[in-house]
Amino acid sequence: CATDIPRLPDDRAVIEPESEYRIGPGDFLSVKFFHTAELNEDVVVRPDGRISLQLVGDVMSAGRTPAELSTDLQERYADHLMQPAVTVIMRGFASQKAFVGGEVKSPTMVPIDGRSTLADAVFQAGGPLDSAALSSVILLRKSAEGREVYRVDLGDSLEGREPLPVLRPYDVVFVPNVIAGLAKGPSYF
Numbered sequence: 001c002a003t004d005i006p007r008l009p010d011d012r013a014v015i016e017p018e019s020e021y022r023i024g025p026g027d028f029l030s031v032k033f034f035h036t037a038e039l040n041e042d043v044v045v046r047p048d049g050r051i052s053l054q055l056v057g058d059v060m061s062a063g064r065t066p067a068e069l070s071t072d073l074q075e076r077y078a079d080h081l082m083q084p085a086v087t088v089i090m091r092g093f094a095s096q097k098a099f100v101g102g103e104v105k106s107p108t109m110v111p112i113d114g115r116s117t118l119a120d121a122v123f124q125a126g127g128p129l130d131s132a133a134l135s136s137v138i139l140l141r142k143s144a145e146g147r148e149v150y151r152v153d154l155g156d157s158l159e160g161r162e163p164l165p166v167l168r169p170y171d172v173v174f175v176p177n178v179i180a181g182l183a184k185g186p187s188y189f
Contacts (some may be wrong), residue, residue, distance in 0.1 A: 005138065005151040007162075020065040024095025024169075025049055029061070031073065034085035039077075042091065055080045066090055098167045100125035102175035103132035112171075117164045118152060121173050128154075133178040139165060140172035 023029070025047045033039045043051045049062025056076040061069055066088040077084035093113060098121050101107040105126025112121070118139065122128055134154040141148045154175075157164040167173070 005149055007151050007153070020067070021090065021093075023061045023064055023066065023069065023090075025062055026094030027061075027090065028092030028094065029066075029069075030089040030091050032087050032089060033077075033081075034087075036081060036084070045095070062095075096169045098169070098171040098173060100173045100175070102138075102173075103129045103177050104175050105129060112167045112169065114166075116167050118167060118173055119154060119158060119164055121167055122154065122175065128175055131177050131179060133176045136176050138174040138176065140174070141168060142170055 023045060025045050027045045029043050029045065029051065031039075031041045031043060031051075031053060039054055041053060043053070045051055045061050049060055050058045051061045052058050053073070056073070059069070059072065059076065064072075069088045070086055073086040073088070074084050077086060094111065096112050096114070097109045098112050098116070099107075099109050100121045104122055105128075108125050110116070110121045110124040118137065122137075128134060135156070137152045137154045139150045139152050141150070152165055153162060156162045
């Protein structure tokens, strides 16, 4: 039943940013060369986590920080260039997504940017249906401790009575039906 699911604690509503961003598949990068502008490239990280660059071929990018990738590229280009100065600039964060489902107009994956809230995601999914139980929205989240499940009163959050949760990558937001509620729970739990 929905009342068995704990409410999201205030300290879990706001997230601490990662110390450094880690590149993921679908992210858009600019690889810039200080002295060799003809090698500058804008690339998208492939699903396998790699990017393809002139002279050095495929390079694993996913899971690394832009600074780590820049250092690796400088080492790889040292065989081809005198004193290569390479930097990686993040241009788009496609790997940062959350899923919104249930009683919303268009259940979908939504991009998040570190400031995106649960309400932002629901509205990106077309907004709640009239049948949505906004007082019992479920937030599924992966953490170091495993899977966490929380109940969020989106109505109270929108009215300022409780914090509006900031989403993390790969969060799942489930908006239940007001009539059915969560007495039986969604079939995939």
